[in-house]
Amino acid sequence: MKPTHSPYVMPSLPIEGEAARFPIRQVYCVGRNYAAHAREMGKDPDRDPPFFFMKSVDSVVEAGTTFEYPRMTQNLHHEVELCVFLGRGGTEIAVEDALSHVYGYALGLDMTRRDLQLQARDAGRPWEFGKCFRGSAPIAPIRIRDGFGMPDRGEIWLDVNGKRRQSATLAEQLWSVAEQIAYLSNYYDLEGGDVIMTGTPAGVGAVVPGDIIRAGIDGLPGIELVVIEPARQNARKVQA
Numbered sequence: 001m002k003p004t005h006s007p008y009v010m011p012s013l014p015i016e017g018e019a020a021r022f023p024i025r026q027v028y029c030v031g032r033n034y035a036a037h038a039r040e041m042g043k044d045p046d047r048d049p050p051f052f053f054m055k056s057v058d059s060v061v062e063a064g065t066t067f068e069y070p071r072m073t074q075n076l077h078h079e080v081e082l083c084v085f086l087g088r089g090g091t092e093i094a095v096e097d098a099l100s101h102v103y104g105y106a107l108g109l110d111m112t113r114r115d116l117q118l119q120a121r122d123a124g125r126p127w128e129f130g131k132c133f134r135g136s137a138p139i140a141p142i143r144i145r146d147g148f149g150m151p152d153r154g155e156i157w158l159d160v161n162g163k164r165r166q167s168a169t170l171a172e173q174l175w176s177v178a179e180q181i182a183y184l185s186n187y188y189d190l191e192g193g194d195v196i197m198t199g200t201p202a203g204v205g206a207v208v209p210g211d212i213i214r215a216g217i218d219g220l221p222g223i224e225l226v227v228i229e230p231a232r233q234n235a236r237k238v239q240a
C-alpha cells in the first residue's frame with residue numbers, strides 16, 4: 001500500500017532584502033554559553049563548559065505576532081538567542097575560517113518547556129520533551145552576514161510586558177560563534193542550511209498566555225509577539 005501523506009516540507013525563513021527564502025536543514029543549539037545563565041540553572045560554568053544539543057527541524061518557524069502556548073507544560077520559558085545560518089558546509093573547519101561559512105544572522109527564541117527539560121535533565125534522560133516541539137523556535141528575518149558583521153559584540157535583550165528580563169552582550173558568550181562552528185564541525189558534517197542557536201543569557205523565566213514578548217539584538221530585526229492560548233481543546237492539560 002502506498003503511503004498517502006505528502007513529503008515533509010522543510011521550514012524556511014525570510015531573508016532581508018531578498019525575495020528568496022533560506023531553507024533550514026538542521027538545528028544545533030548551545031547550552032550554557034553565558035556564565036550567568038549556567039549559574040541560574042544551578043551549574044558552575046568553570047566545571048560545566050558549554051555543550052550542544054539539537055532541536056527538531058519543525059521547531060523553526062518564522063516569527064509572527066503570536067506564539068501558541070504548548071501542551072503538557074506549566075512552565076514555558078523564553079530564551080533569547082543569536083542564530084547563525086551556514087551558507088556553506090564543511091568538516092573540521094578551522095576557527096580562523098569558520099565565519100566565512102556563515103550566510104547570515106537572526107534573532108531567535110529557544111522556547112522551552114522548562115518543567116519537562118529539568119525532569120529529563122535530573123533523571124539523566126534526553127531533553128527532547130523540553131526543547132523539541134513544533135514551532136518552539138520562532139526566528140526573525142535573516143540579515144546577510146556582511147550587513148551584520150558583529151557576532152561577538154552588541155546587546156542582546158528580552159522584555160516581557162515591558163519589563164526587562166534578559167540583558168547581556170554577545171561578548172559574554174563563552175564560546176564565540178567561530179569556535180562553535182569549528183567545534184561542531186568536528187562531530188558533524190555541517191551543511192548549508194544548518195542553523196546554530198548560540199545560547200541564552202541569564203534571566204530566563206516563565207510566560208503565560210497574554211504576555212507580550214519583545215526581543216532584540218543590536219543590528220538585527222527584532223521580535224514582538226503575544227503568547228496565546230492553544231487552539232486545541234484540552235491542550236493545557238498537564239502531565240498525569
Ligand code: MN
Nearest residue numbers: 079110199200
Ligand atoms: Mn537555549
